[in-house]
Amino acid sequence: MTAEQNIDWDLPDPFTLEITVREEDTDRLGHANNVVYVRWLEDVSWAHIESLGMTWELHEATGKAMAITRTEIDYLASANAGDRLILGTWLTGFDGRFRSSRQFQLVRPADGKTLVRAVSTHACVNMKTQRPSRAPKEFAEILSAASVSGGKGLAPD
Template sequence: MARAVLEPRADREIFVVPLEVRPEHIDDNGHVNNVVYVGWLQDAGTAHWNARFDDATRARWSWVATRHEVDYFRPLPPGARGVAARTWVGDPQGPRFNRYVRIEDGEGRVCAQGVSEWVLVDSATMRPHRIPATMLEAFRR
């Protein structure tokens, strides 16, 4: 069964992270390895967080990924140029929310997409904490 391409809600900011396909990303099948995509999901989420919040906020709070799910549509070959991750967040559910990521090639075609579940934790105690409404505002359009 084919998966539908993820589409962001109209009220969510889409954050774009340029990606580089490096020689060490290529597996024995001649395309970007699956493990690299999982790293890109995490990198996109971290970059979005770091871009929207100041040092003090990032020192108080941290995010822990508890789940990643990836769908692959087309391979990224060696030397692919213009690759980018587009990411946005879902609705908070207590201390959790889903983060959505599309990996697109230089022509804007979706090569892979993923959903990661993230949990907000207090950096000092590492205990989960309900996502403050003010925090979600930073991810809105």
């Protein structure tokens, strides 16, 4: 059984991104900087949504995008340079019109420890005006089909 198979994911079947913490990802305390975690959340979000067919080309064609309106991050343990991590994500909600949500879990497979739990919410916006806009049919179909429910949320076990 691989280390990934031993991970206790908060929800089933996450979309995952493997990360190796680089020296330049660390801060003065010697662990991954909080700004780097936000970058990783964005990286896995784009990779996931594009894998579902919500590509940048579709964004441009519809003139719409899902903009982050809120992100909450619980830092449960630190990551250090050289650590190999697996970042999992799930779409956890879509209201059928404007808003969607996403959950994240960052795990270090070497010890199975969850280092970070996070949630983000998004609102559909018109790319030209940057104002809220109803999600196009193409987004709604993808977001509705991919959304899962529940999970452990931000509270530690």
